[in-house]
Amino acid sequence: MPQQRFPKVEILNIAPHFIQFILSETDTSMANALRRIMIAEVPTLAIDLVEYAENSSVLNDEYIAHRLGLIPIRYTPEGSLKGGDCHAAFLPHRECVCFDRCVRCSVEFELDVNFDKVNSTRPDQERDLALTVTSRNLTSNNMLVAPAHFLNEEEQDESHDEGISIVKLGPGQHLKLKAIARMGISKEHAKWCPVAVATYRFWPIITINQEACNMLTLEQKQELVDACPDRILELDEITGNLVAVENAYEMATFTEDLKVAQNAMKKRPEDDDFVRVVQSTDRFVFSVESTGAMDAEEILMSALRVLKDRLNYLAAEVEKLKD
Amino acid sequence: MSVNEVKIKRAEIPFELRGTGPPTSRTFVLGDEDHTLGNALRHVLIQDPRVNFAGYCVPHPSEPVVHLRVQTNATATSGGVSGRKNHGRSGRNEEDDDDSDEEEIVGGLTEEGSTSFTAIDALKDACRTLSQQCEYVLEQLEVAMPEVRVDRERLKRLEEDMFLEKEKPGEMDEEELMEDMEE
Numbered sequence: 001m002p003q004q005r006f007p008k009v010e011i012l013n014i015a016p017h018f019i020q021f022i023l024s025e026t027d028t029s030m031a032n033a034l035r036r037i038m039i040a041e042v043p044t045l046a047i048d049l050v051e052y053a054e055n056s057s058v059l060n061d062e063y064i065a066h067r068l069g070l071i072p073i074r075y076t077p078e079g080s081l082k083g084g085d086c087h088a089a090f091l092p093h094r095e096c097v098c099f100d101r102c103v104r105c106s107v108e109f110e111l112d113v114n115f116d117k118v119n120s121t122r123p124d125q126e127r128d129l130a131l132t133v134t135s136r137n138l139t140s141n142n143m144l145v146a147p148a149h150f151l152n153e154e155e156q157d158e159s160h161d162e163g164i165s166i167v168k169l170g171p172g173q174h175l176k177l178k179a180i181a182r183m184g185i186s187k188e189h190a191k192w193c194p195v196a197v198a199t200y201r202f203w204p205i206i207t208i209n210q211e212a213c214n215m216l217t218l219e220q221k222q223e224l225v226d227a228c229p230d231r232i233l234e235l236d237e238i239t240g241n242l243v244a245v246e247n248a249y250e251m252a253t254f255t256e257d258l259k260v261a262q263n264a265m266k267k268r269p270e271d272d273d274f275v276r277v278v279q280s281t282d283r284f285v286f287s288v289e290s291t292g293a294m295d296a297e298e299i300l301m302s303a304l305r306v307l308k309d310r311l312n313y314l315a316a317e318v319e320k321l322k323d
Numbered sequence: 324m325s326v327n328e329v330k331i332k333r334a335e336i337p338f339e340l341r342g343t344g345p346p347t348s349r350t351f352v353l354g355d356e357d358h359t360l361g362n363a364l365r366h367v368l369i370q371d372p373r374v375n376f377a378g379y380c381v382p383h384p385s386e387p388v389v390h391l392r393v394q395t396n397a398t399a400t401s402g403g404v405s406g407r408k409n410h411g412r413s414g415r416n417e418e419d420d421d422d423s424d425e426e427e428i429v430g431g432l433t434e435e436g437s438t439s440f441t442a443i444d445a446l447k448d449a450c451r452t453l454s455q456q457c458e459y460v461l462e463q464l465e466v467a468m469p470e471v472r473v474d475r476e477r478l479k480r481l482e483e484d485m486f487l488e489k490e491k492p493g494e495m496d497e498e499e500l501m502e503d504m505e506e
Contacts (some may be wrong), residue, residue, distance in 0.1 A: 003370065007456055009463045023460075029366040030456070036359040049327075077481070088482045094331070104485075188331060301464060308457040310360060314353070315450035317338045318443055 016082070017151050017289060019296035022203070024283040031200050031284045037303040038198040039186060043087040044293050045073040045107065045145065046191040047179045054176035057133075057167050064167055064177075069191040071135050071164050072293035073107070073181050074148040083148065083294040085302045086183060093182045101180060107145045109138040109179040115169040130170055134163035138179070145181070148292030194299050196289045203283035204252035206232065206244040207276045213242050216274065220265055224275065227261035229253075233275065242275065249285050252277065334387050342442075348376075348394040349442035357381060361389040367449040368393060373440045393442040 007026035011019065023031055050065040057064070075086040096105035113133045122131075135147040149163035150156040169175060186193035213221065218235075221242050225233045232248040235241070245251070254277060262274055290296045334354030342349040353360070361379040368377035376394035 003372070004452055004456075005370075006459045009460055009467070011464075011467050014468075026456070027366050029362040030453075033359045033363040036357075041359075088485065091485075188329075297464065297468060301461060304457045304461050304464075307359075307363075308454050308461075311450045311454040311457070314338075314360070315447055315454070318351075318447050318450065321340055321443055 012285070014297065015152070016295050017292060018287075019300065020285065020287050021300075022283065022285055023200070024203075026282060026284075028281070028284075031286075033307060034300075034303055035198050035200055035286070037306050038195055038288060038299055039193065041185050041187060041306050042194050042294075042299055042302045043085075043092075043183050043185050043306075044192050044194045045075055045086050045090070045181045045183055046189075046293075047071065047073070047109065048093075048106075048182040048184070049180040051178045051180075052176070053178070054174050056173045057169055057175050058173075059167050064175075065179075067166050068179050069189070071138075071166075072148040072291045073145060074293055075145050078144065082298060083290075083292070085294065085298050085305075087302065087305075089144075090183045092184070101182075103142070105182065107181045108141040109147075109181060110141075110177075111137050111139070111166075111179065112176045113137055113169060114174045114176075115171055116174075119171070128171065130168040132161070132168050133166045133175060134161060135166065136163040137166075151290075151292045194290060194294045194302075196291050198286070198288045198299075200284040200286045201249075201252075202254070202279035202281075203249055203285060204232065204254065205276075205278045205280050206248060206252075207278075208242050208244065209272055209274055209276075210241065212272055212274045216265070223265075224258065224261055228258050229255060232277065233258075254279055336388070340443075345397065346441040346443070347397050347439065349392075351391040351393070351442075351446060353389040353391060355387050356389040357387060358389075361391060363453060364391060364446070364449050367453050368445060371445060371448065374445050377445075391446070393445050395440050395442055395445050397439050 005025050007030065008022075008024045010022040010024070012022060013020035023034070047065075047068045050061070050068055052061055055061055055064065059067075074083045075089060076082065077084045077089065090107075091105045093101065093105040096102065098105065101108075111133070113131070115131050118131055119127060135149050138147055140146055147164065150159065167175065184192040216224075218240060221235055221240070224242065225231070225235055230251040230253050232245050232252050233242055234245050236243045258275060258277060259273075265274070288296050288299060290299055294302070336352055337354040339352040339354075340349060341352060358381065361381065365377050365379045368374050374393060374395050376392065379389055379391045381389055
């Protein structure tokens with residue numbers, strides 16, 4: 001297609017569970033499509049069926065099943081440490097040719113905790129206190145799949161828990177179940193959502209009219225700096241000029257306060273603005289925070305792949321049309 | 324199968340073409356889609372100078388259906404500078420001037436059929452363009468993060484192992500396309 005623009009990506013900040021990047025030279029429609037897919041249509045694993053052998057805990061079966069479903073399940077491909085994309089390794093269970101379930105479409109977890117059996121092994125000060133059944137007690141039949149107990153190392157160090165708590169057991173209580181995890185997308189149920197937060201904001205274009213600003217006194221300039229609740233402006237110490245803050249993109253929320261303050265200062269209403277803050281129409285700052293099931297950049301790449309596959313499928317369908 | 328299996332409800336019509344008259348104006352009915360694809364495709368279609376009109380709607384929020392309307396300039400592919408304009412609704416979404424009353428017949432007539440740029444061609448082009456843009460972003464991410472390339476190659480090998488029977492649209496084709504475009 002003539003006059004095609006290709007989007008550019010620039011990574012600002014990256015951690016295993018979080019990525020912040022700039023997507024530019026594209027339109028809000030593409031940015032929004034990416035955001036919607038990251039939230040709703042990236043395939044992940046989550047517990048879908050629970051079969052109980054024994055449950056004498058204080059919570060009933062479906063309550064525990066609901067909690068188990070919300071535990072993020074991490075798939076790490078062989079030889080890698082990253083929480084990876086599971087859609088190549090597993091088939092959606094509705095498309096699998098097996099009768100009920102098999103290794104290719106599901107992962108089985110087993111949980112068997114008996115308070116009385118565990119009690120004897122506990123140190124004296126903890127004996128007879130409530131026993132927390134956590135995600136650590138889930139044992140998987142697939143080596144590459146395990147629950148994501150913590151978001152990252154930091155959380156693991158700070159936490160007093162051993163994992164995600166499921167239920168607490170008292171004396172004489174026993175919980176034994178088999179949980180089957182399957183692949184799905186968030187559109188079907190929110191437990192399959194790989195992100196905690198996936199948002200984008202517009203890049204602020206801050207233009208400062210220095211000639212007009214030179215006519216302002218220092219107090220007036222300080223007033224402008226204070227007028228904005230986001231504090232995206234500051235006074236340069238040496239020259240006394242108004243200047244935009246370094247990380248203005250993180251804080252800008254495009255309020256009207258600056259405009260109102262400037263209108264009060266202008267000698268005539270038709271004068272040029274001293275400072276203009278405008279939303280960019282083709283530059284976006286994305287922030288994606290994962291739940292722990294996949295690494296943040298994997299979520300982004302998976303979303304792009306999902307979009308690409310959808311488009312290729314649509315193109316194939318259109319190709320088959322005979323007008 | 325388990326007693327409590329959940330069946331997902333699919334849209335009634337997975338894909339349909341609607342519209343009579345010249346092949347330059349068509350409505351595409353996409354099932355199991357929403358604003359995600361609808362808005363992105365509409366935007367790419369509008370960017371194409373050969374497209375006169377492109378719009379999408381979601382008829383009802385309870386149903387996962389998207390209607391995508393495309394109307395192209397009949398003279399596009401033949402390279403003619405001017406020619407018969409589309410009857411009926413015309414004019415780009417973004418421009419405000421409405422010249423549907425004018426029907427200029429300047430220069431020669433276009434050749435109908437294979438050389439005119441149909442609505443279907445426009446949609447195919449838009450899908451391909453958007454797909455290329457996604458591929459481009461993926462490549463950039465790989466460049467930015469080298470460990471991602473290793474993972475992707477492993478994923479590709481896994482995919483090939485798992486789906487030997489099915490024919491996958493090769494990522495290689497698009498990569499070659501990309502290299503051609505960059506050169």
